[in-house]
Amino acid sequence: MILESAVLHVRPGETEAFEAAFRTASAIISSIKGYIQHELHKCIEHPDQYLLLVRWESLEDHTIGFRGSEKYAEWKxxxxxxxxxxxxxxHYEAVSLEE
Incomplete structure (x- = not known):
């Protein structure tokens, strides 16, 4: 599994519109092959900043499958x-903590 992370700096005054658009965009990303799950978090200290975390089965599912798709144009x-x-x-991969 791959964890994608992105810190999103939203233009001041546009957070409500961004969140509404993201609700629509969530259906797009969740329909992509290799998608597992995503989360969007709003920063407490900086209210125009968000953290997006997306779990993918592989790096290529994101970088080729999603970004190379027509649905990515909609997302964009x-x-x-x-x-x-x-x-x-x-992108991150888990580190085994077992010895």
């Missing part, structure tokens, strides 16, 4: 105009 048109600056997206 719904959400990308809210960001300033554009978010950095990073």
């Amino acid at each position: 048109s719904l959400l990308h105009h809210f960001y300033d600056p554009f978010p950095t997206v990073e």
Whole structure:
């Protein structure tokens, strides 16, 4: 499993519209092959900042499957105009803590 993380800086005054658009966009991402789950968290200290966490079966499910799909264009048109600056997206894999 891969964990995608993105810190989203939403333009001031647009958080309500962003959250409404994200509700719509959630149906898009959850329909993609390899998608497992996602969460959106709003920062307490910085109310225009969000943390998006998405779990994927593989890195390619996100980077090729989702980003290469027509549905990504829908996702982009719904959400990308809210960001300033554009978010950095990073991917993580679990570390085994067993010896």
